[in-house]
Amino acid sequence: MATRQRPHADPAAAPVVPRVGDQRAASAGAPIPPRRRGGRFDLRTFESLKDPQYRWFFSSLMGHFTAMNMQLFIRGWMVFQLTGSYALLGGITLATAIPQIIFSLPGGVLADLVPQKKWVVQAGQFVNGVNSFAIAVLVITGDIAVVHLMIAAVVQGTAMSLMLPARQAMTPEIVGPVRLMNATALSTAGMNTARLAMPGLAGWLVAAVGGGRGVEGAEYVYIFMGAMYLAAIAFLFPVSRAGDVRSDAPRTMRGALADVADGLRYIRGNRDVSLVLAVNLVLEVVAMPYFFLLPGFVDDVLDGGALEVGTLLSISGIGSLAGSLLIASLPNRRRAQMMMWASVIMGAALLAFSASTMFWLSAFFFVIVGFGQTARFAVSSVLIQAYTTDGYRGRVSSVYTLSWGLTSFGTFAVGLAADAVGAQVAFGGTAVGVLIVAVTLMRWTRINQID
Numbered sequence: 374m375a376t377r378q379r380p381h382a383d384p385a386a387a388p389v390v391p392r393v394g395d396q397r398a399a400s401a402g403a404p405i406p407p408r409r410r411g412g413r414f415d416l417r418t419f420e421s422l423k424d425p426q427y428r429w430f431f432s433s434l435m436g437h438f439t440a441m442n443m444q445l446f447i448r449g450w451m452v453f454q455l456t457g458s459y460a461l462l463g464g465i466t467l468a469t470a471i472p473q474i475i476f477s478l479p480g481g482v483l484a485d486l487v488p489q490k491k492w493v494v495q496a497g498q499f500v501n502g503v504n505s506f507a508i509a510v511l512v513i514t515g516d517i518a519v520v521h522l523m524i525a526a527v528v529q530g531t532a533m534s535l536m537l538p539a540r541q542a543m544t545p546e547i548v549g550p551v552r553l554m555n556a557t558a559l560s561t562a563g564m565n566t567a568r569l570a571m572p573g574l575a576g577w578l579v580a581a582v583g584g585g586r587g588v589e590g591a592e593y594v595y596i597f598m599g600a601m602y603l604a605a606i607a608f609l610f611p612v613s614r615a616g617d618v619r620s621d622a623p624r625t626m627r628g629a630l631a632d633v634a635d636g637l638r639y640i641r642g643n644r645d646v647s648l649v650l651a652v653n654l655v656l657e658v659v660a661m662p663y664f665f666l667l668p669g670f671v672d673d674v675l676d677g678g679a680l681e682v683g684t685l686l687s688i689s690g691i692g693s694l695a696g697s698l699l700i701a702s703l704p705n706r707r708r709a710q711m712m713m714w715a716s717v718i719m720g721a722a723l724l725a726f727s728a729s730t731m732f733w734l735s736a737f738f739f740v741i742v743g744f745g746q747t748a749r750f751a752v753s754s755v756l757i758q759a760y761t762t763d764g765y766r767g768r769v770s771s772v773y774t775l776s777w778g779l780t781s782f783g784t785f786a787v788g789l790a791a792d793a794v795g796a797q798v799a800f801g802g803t804a805v806g807v808l809i810v811a812v813t814l815m816r817w818t819r820i821n822q823i824d
Contacts (some may be wrong), residue, residue, distance in 0.1 A: 469529060
């Protein structure tokens with residue numbers, strides 16, 4: 374059984390700060406040469422962007438995040454306009470989740486076997502691009518139906534589950550262990566920067582072309598999404614750094630299953646990784662349904678249309694960006710406590726949001742929801758990578774991705790509740806659940822002891 378691996382030393386506590394080139398030496402086990410600090414506080418928010426390899430990787434991420442954040446608006450909006458059902462809003466997330474549950478673990482094995490993880494990422498982005506163009510054609514011809522969106526969700530879920538473990542495992546290979554927290558938080562900041570503009574842009578397009586109701590105008594959103602996925606492929610070509618690949622790794626189905634079992638044994642034997650994964654899973658299942666059901670809430674409770682949904686999603690990006698930049702600027706201390714208190718902040722803000730019927734007051738609370746949710750997500754991602762050794766990062770990341778798929782069952786359940794008792798009661802119940810779960814985990818587990 375694998376022994377628990379300790380993370381690398383806290384750079385904030387050390388007397389030196391590594392240069393970009395020194396970081397690569399640190400990841401290979403070489404000593405880091407000294408360098409003076411510029412003052413008592415060393416601002417390191419954008420430190421990882423000094424590495425040109427990470428800049429190309431970050432550019433590729435921005436292409437993906439641009440498309441993804443437009444989809445956060447457009448797919449849910451189309452489903453609710455075509456059906457008016459919260460249950461089907463939850464159902465579309467299930468269509469994405471089921472292939473994630475099936476293929477996430479094989480995706481982790483794939484990430485640990487291939488000599489260049491970017492090949493897996495580029496293949497997934499190509500599938501996502503073709504998928505987006507196909508939906509655009511169906512909207513243009515007037516043949517679009519919910520079943521097409523469901524099929525597209527299954528295709529995307531499959532591609533993402535095979536791609537995400539490789540993409541997550543690329544970050545520590547590019548920047549090394551010392552800059553891992555900074556690079557992960559910057560990547561999250563990039564995602565939330567895209568959220569500031571892209572959902573609002575998608576909502577504006579639909580509102581301008583179709584008047585804010587129905588699906589007219591959605592074709593332009595999907596065409597733009599497809600172009601961004603292709604751009605994400607192109608930006609990865611200059612990234613040449615590869616991780617350590619086991620030369621004796623089996624390529625047979627039996628070998629792949631053995632690798633999955635080996636990864637699960639590693640997680641079970643690593644108390645810190647297994648606890649963070651379990652806590653993250655519980656919080657994700659309880660916390661995330663609100664996001665996917667937002668188009669219905671805005672329509673029913675706030676009496677808004679496409680522009681209002683896109684605006685809310687974009688406004689939440691303000692808080693999300695603030696949360697991710699805060700995490701990028703902080704030292705590697707008390708990270709698990711940050712994750713749990715961010716969850717409490719999110720739950721309290723979501724409870725206030727569910728009670729409001731005024732759009733701009735709801736938008737204010739939604740900014741705080743975005744802050745708490747993103748801070749929790751960024752820190753949990755950092756902890757998973759920091760406490761995992763190189764040879765297992767892809768498989769551990771696949772289990773982390775698997776938790777995202779399981780959250781969709783919570784979304785479907787909350788969608789059913791919203792159809793039965795109303796969106797405000799369902800959202801409020803979710804918020805109370807987040808608070809209860811977060812406080813209980815802090816009180817009865819050792820999660821706060823993980824640094």
